[in-house]
Amino acid sequence: MxxxxxxxxxxxxxxxxxxxxxxxxxxxxxxxxxxxxxxxxxxxxxxxxxxxxxxxxxxxxxxxxxxxxxxxxxxxxxxxxxxxxxxxxxxxxxxxxxxxxxxxxxxxxxxxxxxxxxxxxxxxxxxxxxxxxxxxxxxxxxxxxxxxxxxxxxxxxGSGPALIFEWARLMGEILVQRGIAAHDAHKMVNQTFLGAATLLAGQGKSPLELREEVASKGGVTVEALKVFADSGMGQIIDKATQQAYLRGKELEKLL
Ligand SMILES: NC(=O)c1ccc[n+]([C@@H]2O[C@H](COP(=O)([O-])OP(=O)(O)OC[C@H]3O[C@@H](n4cnc5c(N)ncnc54)[C@H](OP(=O)(O)O)[C@@H]3O)[C@@H](O)[C@H]2O)c1
Missing domain, CATH: 3.40.50.720 (NAD(P)-binding Rossmann-like Domain)
Structure with a gap:
């Protein structure tokens, strides 16, 4: 670094x-x-x-x-x-x-x-x-x-890129499990992350607004988002980032 x-x-x-x-x-x-x-x-x-x-x-x-x-x-x-x-x-x-x-x-x-x-x-x-x-x-x-x-x-x-890379890795692996060639799967996912991140950075729109543009009512995306919400995606992110913070505090005492 x-x-x-x-x-x-x-x-x-x-x-x-x-x-x-x-x-x-x-x-x-x-x-x-x-x-x-x-x-x-x-x-x-x-x-x-x-x-x-x-x-x-x-x-x-x-x-x-x-x-x-x-x-x-x-x-x-x-x-x-x-x-x-x-x-x-x-x-x-x-x-x-x-x-x-x-x-x-x-x-x-x-x-x-x-x-x-x-x-x-x-x-x-x-x-x-x-x-x-x-x-x-x-x-x-x-x-x-x-x-x-x-x-x-x-x-x-600081840790954020690793969390995003892990998410990309998991999405790629799931696609492979469902029969997509590994090379295509990882390229598709990487390009989707790049495209989505570029929209986030450049459009002056909030993540929520951008999400709503994809998730039309009664469509397929809302079903996936519902699973995120029902499985406590927010709580998972909260817990993971809190755990990283606590590890920092623990190291602070050990060093
Ligand atoms: N990686 C990240 O994404 C990231 C993000 C934010 C902050 N950081 C912080 O950045 C720091 C370095 O992380 P890193 O991932 O770059 O680790 P790293 O690749 O292991 O680099 C550590 C460097 O420190 C050198 N070093 C070891 N002992 C030293 C000494 N006594 N005097 C001067 N230099 C010494 C090492 O040299 P040798 O190879 O010769 O041992 C090596 O070049 C960490 O404190 C970490 O918290 C990292």
């Missing part, structure tokens, strides 16, 4: 010079090449950095924090994309106060990402504007006023 974001920023010529550190140096070298940045071979060679984007897994952060903390001056802006690590833990473990929590998603790879932000109160307005404007050059950005909103929305936008 760190690579995806750096590539997005580089693609739109956001006003940053990139210094890339990754324990696997080939990865750092490849990314530095792609964003026309520099490799930092060892973390202790990091110097004079204004903004640090942390993109390791939450479980890897404690180790990184031990190595990174002595290298920081204290006035750097820390941008963390890690799920489940709250502002106060980032501030404590790194000894800095200016923290930005960010939650990206994988469609950033194709310039269609959603990037959520929460800024700690010590991040100045010009710093917030600079970060939001830079990411807005290649994605949809949302500035959330409460940290918990970021955790709530993570299940919908």
């Amino acid at each position: 760190g690579r995806t974001l750096a590539m997005g920023l580089a693609r739109v010529h956001a006003p940053f010079n990139f210094f890339i550190y990754n324990p696997t140096q080939e990865k750092a070298r490849a990314l530095a090449h792609d964003v026309q940045g520099s490799v930092v071979p060892l973390l202790n060679q990091l110097a004079n950095i204004d903004i640090v984007l942390i993109a390791c897994r939450p479980q890897q952060f404690s180790q990184l924090a031990l190595e990174l903390k002595p290298l920081l001056k204290g006035d750097e802006l820390i941008v963390s994309i890690m799920a489940a690590i709250p502002v106060h833990t980032l501030a404590d473990k790194l000894g800095v106060s200016k923290i930005v929590r960010m939650m990206p998603n994988t469609p950033n790879k194709i310039g269609l990402g959603v990037n959520l932000f929460f800024f700690s109160p010590t991040v100045s307005l010009p710093e917030r504007t600079s970060i939001l404007n830079s990411f807005a050059l290649f994605s949809s950005v949302f500035n959330l006023e409460k940290e918990d909103f970021l955790d709530i929305c993570t299940a919908f936008t």
Whole structure:
């Protein structure tokens, strides 16, 4: 995900010079090449950095924090994309106060990402504007006023693509079970998702209005929608996203 974001920023010529550190140096070298940045071979060679984007897994952060903390001056802006690590833990473990929590998603790879932000109160307005404007050059950005909103929305936008991919996978598999060739089945479903998502994005119509355009009274679609409603589709989505949120809170305590 760190690579995806750096590539997005580089693609739109956001006003940053990139210094890339990754324990696997080939990865750092490849990314530095792609964003026309520099490799930092060892973390202790990091110097004079204004903004640090942390993109390791939450479980890897404690180790990184031990190595990174002595290298920081204290006035750097820390941008963390890690799920489940709250502002106060980032501030404590790194000894800095200016923290930005960010939650990206994988469609950033194709310039269609959603990037959520929460800024700690010590991040100045010009710093917030600079970060939001830079990411807005290649994605949809949302500035959330409460940290918990970021955790709530993570299940919908950060995890959201996986929920949609799973739905597409299941629809494809059911078509195959009913005799449609796998290649056609998956292509049909993928194209239906793409077409529906494009209608959602571009028509200025709500999901409900678009649904009603398909589901004519007495027709076939309403029967399928009735099964969704009777089976508690809304409750399933509610439960799944709540479970993801709770896992974040659980990890928050464990890490
Ligand atoms: N994937 C998503 O859709 C998504 C969405 C939203 C947020 N996120 C967040 O993004 C973060 C990364 O997720 P991912 O899916 O990109 O995981 P990933 O593919 O495992 O990437 C983690 C990267 O962190 C590097 N790393 C490990 N230890 C490090 C250290 N001490 N210092 C610096 N870098 C270190 C790893 O390098 P090595 O390969 O050398 O170990 C690897 O390149 C997670 O915190 C996750 O919560 C991911």
